[in-house]
Amino acid sequence: MLSSASLEWTDLDRKAVDVVRALAMDAVEKAGNGHPGTAMSLAPAAYLLFQRVLRHDPSDPTWVGRDRFVLSAGHSSLTLYIQLYLSGYGLTLDDLKGLRQWGSLTPGHPEYGHTIGVETTTGPLGQGLGNAVGMAMAARRERGLFDPDAAPGTSPFDHMIWCIASEGDIEEGISHEVSSIAGHQKLGNLAVIFDSNHISIEDDTQIALSEDIVKRYEAYGWHVQEVDWTVTGEYHEDVQALYAAMEAARAETDRPSFIRLRTVIGWPAPKKRNTGKIHGSALGADEVAATKKLLGMDPEKSFDVSDEILTHVRQVVERGRALRAEWDKGFQAWREGAAERVELFDRMRHRRLPDGWDKALPSFEIGTSVATRKASGEVLSALAPVLPELWGGSADLAESNNTTMKGEPSFIPDEYQTKEFPGNRYGRTLHFGIREHGMGAILNGIALHDGTRPYGGTFLVFSDYMRPSVRLAALMKLPVTYVWTHDSIGLGEDGPTHQPVEHLWALRAIPGLDVVRPADANETAAAWKTILDNNNRPAGLALTRQNVPVYEGTGDPDKVAKGGYVLRDASDGQPRVVLIGTGSEVQLAVEARDALEAQGIPTRVVSMPCVEWFRAQEPAYRQSVIPPSVPARVAVEAGIGLGWREFVGDDGEVLSLEHFGASAPYKTIFEQFGLTAERVVAAAKASL
């Protein structure tokens, strides 16, 4: 579709690139702070990408067939903003002047959902690289759903993911996890341009970095190329060589591509190039002027873009429309094919679930005893046929997390399938290996790419390993679901390193994340319903390892969706005490209620699977569940009590665990640490 003929690179292009550098200096100078250096030295690369390489249509930033661009080096947001402005995405010179100011479209780091053309929020290093890997995986899965039989390169669902990464990105551990996965998955639709400028905030990276990065990426099985603009001794921005490498990356369809591009940061600023200062500070008026002079520009002018340049660069809009028009032919032809796939596509474009999908949800027999992780696994298997967009896996804990949909193939190159996990490149079960952080960033990338609904599992305690990615899912409002099992000391023998204690409240602390801890199997199924109905926020399920009783009254999705509800009311309907429990501790509350009622104390039990959902209810509902007129309240949860005071009030009691766990069979631990129905009863009496 795109010509790979040799690149035409005119004087106007050269001038436009210099305009990019000047805009980067000017924007940071005006803000008084920011990151000009990389935006200056990457100007030729970014311009080349947006003008000649990326398949995109600035007049339709959400075009399904577009190549995705991820700026993993998010601090260099100007690298992206300036191209969005030049390419005609609607960003203006005024927006650039508003860099890093309140309410502007040009915040310090690119923010998804805030600025048109920004495909993901980046800044925390390494995350963008992981998002790009996720996008590349999603692209393959989506092609498998929509157009599996098309010859390579002929489907409207074939496109590339481009990523610019910095030294900071590849130093982060997450870069290892996601790059290893990308190599293993043979993501030929992924190309990373690694800006190797040997400068980070502590100046010369030699102080902390000497690994052979190229060799490392070869070890991951990537297609690796080097373009060194310093190789001659004179700095030469060899755009032709970079273009050739980019085209070779596109041509390589069986491996992800890594292009090491050696640049000099802040080029050509006479004094500050190649320094740590230009990475993260304004150049200062003198250096800006000196640089502009060097570029043959008027040092008196700032934010200066001539009509000639603008007209030249905006031709990319026409290029985009043409690409789009050509693509549309193939797309329309595809739409005339299998109706079921087209319907799925249209549905997924709007993240709309099929009518009645929830009828497939299983229910569990009251009175039996089932681990909620197991119930969750049955939910996933039951949903497999009705929700093709739902897919996921685990960070090497599939059987423990119950994340595998029964009978579904793994998402894996044929040659890597195993006896335990047969699969193919379009498969559904994800295998992240022991790489929780990478899993988190990849899930974000999958959710960002298009309408599939990804989930990923690990032990709740290891949510810590993926926390930076979870935070970004919340910030970006991505519908990612975490299946966090073994959610308390109920994990038992593996001991304190594996027992979450602080995690429930530490996760509830993240704005925009729903932490859902169902009481039993039916509440688990109902929770999945609400989680999947929500298409604009992440949720984490906290699920038991151990069996818990299946109660009457937990399976009403409308009640569960409210986050907290009356599971057992006082026998006379006039509670003297309210017991609030979550997850496996709801059974302690239920047992305690029976004891309290037997002692003549009317007692209500509230199951509160999701504090966030409950908080979102009207005060009237909340007060109907936890009446202000009943000050005697107890919250019980096998973890720290941190946030429960808000619910139980000054007169209430919190039965919690304020220290780390221990290694032993789980019943012993609950007993030894006093998480028992007797203690709930005692707390209830104390609060009366």
Add this chain to the structure above:
Amino acid sequence: MLSSASLEWTDLDRKAVDVVRALAMDAVEKAGNGHPGTAMSLAPAAYLLFQRVLRHDPSDPTWVGRDRFVLSAGHSSLTLYIQLYLSGYGLTLDDLKGLRQWGSLTPGHPEYGHTIGVETTTGPLGQGLGNAVGMAMAARRERGLFDPDAAPGTSPFDHMIWCIASEGDIEEGISHEVSSIAGHQKLGNLAVIFDSNHISIEDDTQIALSEDIVKRYEAYGWHVQEVDWTVTGEYHEDVQALYAAMEAARAETDRPSFIRLRTVIGWPAPKKRNTGKIHGSALGADEVAATKKLLGMDPEKSFDVSDEILTHVRQVVERGRALRAEWDKGFQAWREGAAERVELFDRMRHRRLPDGWDKALPSFEIGTSVATRKASGEVLSALAPVLPELWGGSADLAESNNTTMKGEPSFIPDEYQTKEFPGNRYGRTLHFGIREHGMGAILNGIALHDGTRPYGGTFLVFSDYMRPSVRLAALMKLPVTYVWTHDSIGLGEDGPTHQPVEHLWALRAIPGLDVVRPADANETAAAWKTILDNNNRPAGLALTRQNVPVYEGTGDPDKVAKGGYVLRDASDGQPRVVLIGTGSEVQLAVEARDALEAQGIPTRVVSMPCVEWFRAQEPAYRQSVIPPSVPARVAVEAGIGLGWREFVGDDGEVLSLEHFGASAPYKTIFEQFGLTAERVVAAAKASL
């Protein structure tokens, strides 16, 4: 000191190794669950290490001159426990029978401080590898403090760090960070035995792992060797080859060593070897019996260790005493040298600070305006000469975190020092690169090794990246200090990806971690005093980017050590309302107090730099600061309010930030998000 002659390996050794395998099976069988597979197949390697390679003295587990052993693959705790039993560390057969039971010395994963001979708590994968790297760095730094001029290999402070790592360890991102640092630091005193068994919980690792691990470690600059026990097609436990590799690793002093040891997990269990099942489950009685038969053992017997075997293996105690005695000669000779170094050594052995050290703490002029991160930097520089044990650095944010002690050299191989950071191999300033997680695990390793006091810095928001290591520091009670700067939306223009909002409470959630957020420069100095006086728990300082006023009354270390204290009392000593603030928001409370007093409302301001320290005070003190008789209270903090209800009570108000931040100059953000003195005044009135 140790012979590198060829290894003598008798029939008794072979039998002893089989006993190890049998004990591993028996212990897991008795517990009903656990991880037998690796303990079985690594039996020869672990036995070889403890019997012939490690320089250790089981009769003195804290011998300074010992080699350290780190089991990064902590799930295979039996690998360690069985050697501790056989070597005579005091662990008994009964202890092995108590595996994973309440109160036993043999919890599911090895726990530092719980079982003698366990050098670090492992289980969360990758952490042990990071600890080992930290120990190797600490060993070099300590040698530099105590004995810098001794020829290589001749100092009592020369020893090795040995580590066993698994596929899970090297898949984790943290392995990348710490291995890259280890290569860069040329840690010749570190050797990692990588147990490559191609099995993890999801069975064949091929489902998620195909990177060329050997090549990857070469890329990090490690000395890499391969020992493949499957190479002949028949499984042959070539102990001689492994021994040769270990000795070569010891001989290599300029690079860390990586020995890839190819094993078959669960060897020689006839049915379950080489399966995911044997990784993490009991074998079952039949398979145990079949394996014992294969080994020529009585399948009816369990926990069977003959006197002959025990006598044989316990010879290692004598070996240890002899090594120790020889070492003592050199050590005593060293003690007769420079008195100052000996005094430092003796002091550090007990983590005792020198008398009057705190006199070196700086004080700041009342009425000036200083960022608390800057004050912290001045504290560190002032302490440099009096506390040689104090050292640390940053994850590429030295200048932002103010973590560099003025004029101190970097800890770096000579060839990697830079213009900005001159240094040497015994230097003091650490450069972690953009590797927060690795930093966390390395700090733990440093603190575990001996008496130095390490600190490490990054932005508070990126505490998320290092959280799993912070948790382990708290679990192990290690005196590590985190310098977390840019501690709120006060960070300003970098925006929501860089602004902590949920982090203060999410960190306070971790049991055993002190989160310290000083109000001003003098409170910062006082906080450092308490932090360093505590030698058995980690602390994280949350410090401002922006300047904050220096108040009267913040510099009393005794008050600050209480965690919360009355900074300004009501003018008549009878407060009608109590305002509680932390960090930069104390100034809002002080301003609000002035306004409230002016309106005739007697108002007290409480500065609460550390909730944990405050909670540890007697109720009488706490009530004297926040009187129960004054229900009108306001807590103000630029982050989520989560835990403040506990302090303000039902009638109080919490002025907080329940959503993500934004990119803008910081004063604008505080204003726009309503974190102002006016809002504190309004909240105070509302609570009256």
